Amino acid sequence: MEDVFNCGMMFVSGTNKNINSLKSIIETSIPNWSIVIVNGDHTSNNKVKDDVRREIEFAKQDKKEGILIIANTMGSRSFSISEIQATIIAYDKGGIDPTVQKISRCLTPGKMLNGETKKTGY
Numbered sequence: 001m002e003d004v005f006n007c008g009m010m011f012v013s014g015t016n017k018n019i020n021s022l023k024s025i026i027e028t029s030i031p032n033w034s035i036v037i038v039n040g041d042h043t044s045n046n047k048v049k050d051d052v053r054r055e056i057e058f059a060k061q062d063k064k065e066g067i068l069i070i071a072n073t074m075g076s077r078s079f080s081i082s083e084i085q086a087t088i089i090a091y092d093k094g095g096i097d098p099t100v101q102k103i104s105r106c107l108t109p110g111k112m113l114n115g116e117t118k119k120t121g122y
Helices: 016-029 048-061 096-107
Strands: 007-010 033-038 066-071 086-090
Touching: 007 016, 007 096, 016 033, 033 048, 048 066, 048 096, 086 096
Parallel strands: 007 066, 007 086, 033 066
Antiparallel strands: none
16 A cells, blocks of 8 residues: 555454454554444444544544454445545355455545545555
8 A cells, every 4th residue: 555554444253242343453563553343233324424424523523543443244235435545344144246345445535534635545
């Protein structure tokens, strides 16, 4: 990456409970980042984009170094957040079509977390 990595979306397999445990582990590893969970326990398909946008603004206000969005299936389609620089696929199952949708989350053009214009997604 040419830019400093500070916003990503990680797709994982597992239950919502597993994802909550994963969040705790990641928060310990990168305490200056905001970790946002995207699943049915925390939001709905109708609200998810607005919820993540709000969390991005909170992270900026709190001067967090970065944001990691964790999801299992939610946010894989019709979820366009320009700040997402990289998509991390952390599962070993699933069809090619949903996976292509998920890897596309980092391709939304616009401004990154630092305000610069995104040139590419990873």
